[in-house]
Amino acid sequence: MLTTLIAPTAGTAEVAGFDVTRDRAAVRRSIGYVGQGNAAGHQYRGRDELIGQARAHGLSRGDARARTEELLAAFDLTEHADRPVSQLSGGQRRRLDVAIGLVQEPAVLFLDEPSTGLDPQNRVNLQEQVRRLNAELGTTIVLTTHYLEEADALAGRVIVIDHGRVIADDTAAALKSALGDLVSLGFGSSADAHAAAARADRIPGAHVTVTDAGVTVRAPFGRDAAPGLVADLAAAGTPVTRMEVVGPTLDDVFLNLTGRSLRESKGEAA
Amino acid sequence: MTIEITSARDTAPATASVRRTAVASAPVGIVADIRNVFVRELMPVLRNPASVLFAMVQPLVFLALFAPLLPDTGTGSALQWFVPGIVSMTALMSASFTGANLSEEIISGSFERLLVSPVRRSALMIGKSLREMVPLVLQTLVIVVAVAPFAFDVHLAGIVGGILLLVPFSVGLGALSLALAVAAKDQAWVFWTVQQTAIFPLLLLAGVLLPLDGAPDWLQLMADLNPLHYIVDAERALFAGDYPVDTIAGGVTGSVVVGVLGLWVGVRAMNRAS
Structure with missing residues (x-):
């Protein structure tokens, strides 16, 4: 669109x-x-x-011509420029695609799942190119991807679109800290766990679930709150026997957001 | 919902270190647009000229195997009657093949890149169709050279006029062929089935292979509705060095009608392409 x-x-x-x-x-x-897909026709030559x-x-x-030679050199394609595109490797074709996209030094570059089908080395290369473009020429880059680590590594602004609606729009760091860390605690008994859950609920923004003799707390800045919580619980006579803190990934953010919106749409239907 | 994507260039200073050539996208005129598409389409042939040799020989084979079967008519030799028909048939064939390569480009992705580029939709279609006329011009020359020693009078002005007469027709039919390829998407068989089904009635109802003079009324009526029929009649006049105004006007009208209609349908199909 x-x-x-x-x-x-x-x-x-x-x-x-x-x-x-109005101004296509x-x-x-x-x-x-x-x-x-590939920008260059398979029967054609990259240079042409x-x-x-x-x-x-x-x-x-x-x-x-001058611009073409610059781009061929920049993307390490000069020696492949006169071979039919159909004979190039996947990585070479992808570099050619990006080079074609950059011909007029666009103000905005759209990359639609650019790393799909690339081997790890080519993927890292591509990410490097994207960073350089943004840093050296100030090109705005709109990247769509299913590899959320990629979005995390590259993007200054992450937009999550679900069923055509924007459901999140922020920096990766802000999205992750809004979701918060996942703190898992283990206890000696189920009673201890329930007592601990009541206490953990007092942490601002905490989302607490109890499982058997365990409690999981999802809270912004959960890793900072965890030592205090552990000390409190020990003082209250419900000592923690096991603890794990996991930082959020964009995958967690995505699942949390889309999961929520799925529930919402079910609610509307009901 | 409003999404606004602004250029970071407004705020970030552009460093000149990467760029040496001054580049900035500028509007391109329609003629240059068509020429750019035409040149691109011609590239695979220019890079590999052997690929068109076979196409050059095809009409000759057809001519050699078919022309001897035709009796000379009262008004002139069989060749004089048949050659303009073969040229028209070749135009029909090559223009209707215009979309054939598009399926490949749709699947590979290069067509999508062109749709996002500043190239006009109409220029894409005109350029691609005109490229299909390049072999036609060469084929016509080959045929004329081949038949010149036999019962065939060469009227150069008429031949040039005859080729020009085929330009709007080829562009229109080429655009229709592209529209068909866009509609068929990655299902190539749909393209071929429709193309083959459409081609033969058009060909037979134009009186290319056999004269329609003795046709029953219903066949005559269908032929009268076929624009190619008028074009073929005009081609015969032009190749013979005759310039009867009504016949040529009929041919020009038929050709322009196909051209305008084809482009109109084609541009609409491309705008809905994705």
Whole structure:
């Protein structure tokens, strides 16, 4: 939708200051797009496709050639530039896709699940390129991914979209700390566990569950609150026998958010 | 819901270290747009010219095996009558194949990249269709050279006019073929089935292979509704060096109608492509 491929059914959106329905041509000039498929036709040569894309963006013949050689060099593709794209390896094709997306030095670059099908080395390379683009040219990068570690590592702003609705929009750090750490405590008896649960409930923002002789507490800054809680519980005669603190991942954030929204939609249906 | 994505460039200073060539996307005129698409489409052939040699020979084979069966008509030689028909048939075939390569490009992803690029939808279709005319022009030259020693009068102006007459028709039919490929998506068999089903009635009802003079009324009526019929009649006049205004006007009308209709359908199909 933001790349003008699909018209929105409702609402408005602006990319680089241009409306995606009223000013499509300007949006298309402003964005680079790396889709899930390959940008270069398989019967074509990488160099020809880069020059063609540059010409489509209105670069003169000379500039298109110069820009093409720069990009080929930057993505380590110069020696593969005159082979048919169908003969390139997956990693080489992906680098060519990104190079084509960057031909006119776009203000906004869309990367649609760019690391799907890449081996770990190429994935790290790609992440490095993305970081450099953002740091050196100030390119805004919109990255969609199912690898949430990738979003965590790269993104300054994480938006979670579920069934077409934005359900979260913040930095990865803020999203994670809002969900909080998971503190698991073990006790000598089930009675101890229930007594402890009542006490743990006093931690601000805590979400407490009791299982047999155990208590799990999900709370913002849970790792900071845990030592105090353990000391309190020992003083109250319900000593902790085992403890584990796990920091939240974006996966947890995602599951928590989408799980909640699933429950909400069930509630609406009922 | 409103999502706004603003450029970080407004706030972050751009460092010049990575860039040496000054690049900025600028609007491209429609003619340059068409030329860019045309040049891109031609690239695989330019890089591998041997791939078109077979296409060059095809109409010759057809001509060699079919023309001897035709009796000379009262008005002229069989070749004089048959060659313009073969040229029209070749245009019909190559234009209707325009979409064939698109399935591959849809599956690989390069078509999506073009849809997001600033290239106009109409330029995509016109450029791709015009590229299909390149072999047609070469094939026509090969045919004319091959038949010139026999009972065939070469009228150069008429041949050039005949090829120009086929341009709107080829663009329109090419656009329809692309629309069909877009609708068929990754199911290539849908494309081929529809294309084959459409091609033969068009061909037979245009009087390309056999004259329609003795046709029953219902067949005559269907032929009268076929734009290619008027184009073929005009081609025959042009190749013979005759320029009867009504026949040529009929051919031009038929060609332009297909061109406009095809582009209109094609652009709509592409806008709904994804």
